[in-house]
Amino acid sequence: MIWIMVAALALAAFAVAVLAFRLPRVTWTSLAAALVFGLAGYTLQASPQLPGAPRANMAASYTDEWQMRDARVLLVGESLKSRSNAMVTSDAFAQRGQFTNAVGFADIAIRENPQDFEAWLALGNALVEQADGALTQPSLYAYRQASAIAPDNPAPSYFLGLSLIRQGRMLEAYQIWRGALERMGEGGPPAQAFMAERVARLESMLAQAGALPPAREAAADQGE
Template structure:
């Protein structure tokens, strides 16, 4: 949690500077706090602050970073499956910035295994990326399909929440996360994946004085 603590301290320091030196008060300070919250949430859903720093890669052939789905799906799905092979190929397309190609690869996999929840969840993520990082109806339908195929599986609501946060809909995504965590078995290996990110949002919200959102159901 040291990395997360650093993030929280940075956010608190920024709000303190705005309050003390920029004269932010009342609604202006709350608006600034909300903006910082969205930025922190964006890092919370994909960032990995515990990793050691690395020198920047050379600019010969730049690639985009892995998506949150590529990083975190091992917490929810088995590895070395047929669906994982399709998703790894799609990851490669996404790193090159070819989001349309990634969507096409996952759809090809679904033609082979149309009831695979990992592929449907991955399709939702790919469609959000292909839409410029905005939640869209096609992505919602993909997440709903994954949830309908396995109502008790946490992957669809978790990554649906991530995509909402990626789209800037932080409160809606957080509500989905909280509902998913509340329904999780006590010993579920993926609980910390959600709990850590919610803890970051809770602490930042407490420092900024923003209210906690209510409950919203996962995609159905």
């Protein structure tokens, strides 16, 4: 039901802009694309079944809306899982929205083992949240370090793409996610299904908005 209400609000916003503010016809396509991108971001990120919470409640945003740790555990897999006790503490602080402390303990895990793939991911995620969702040079560096340790693992690309989506950079996120999915090959663990589902959703949204490159849009129309 909530999705119908959100779509109705988007249509109402379009109607008000066109009829009440008499926007020129040449701007209608841009306005429609902006509304579609907004709906795309909501669909990918929101949890409408959850009760409302203020923006200041970073812990609720981190654990319920974004489910960062759950996605990280799924994508990392057992073979690349961190063995550091500092990571347990880092996650605990992150779940409380205390991202500065989360960064500190992820850094401890990395200093213990510079090849700790999951610790680099946790550091990147905590740095993004510490910057209120913005990608920074330190967070990009953390994701790149994780990618260097395990080039075929999709987790760094997934979280980088998620950060781009939060900034409205949907096409960039799609390109990064699709590349990560292609590097995973055929078959595989639940992580591949997780990535494939998100790539398909984002591709469909971009196709509906007319924002895919021509070759990809044609493939999407053929149901690739």
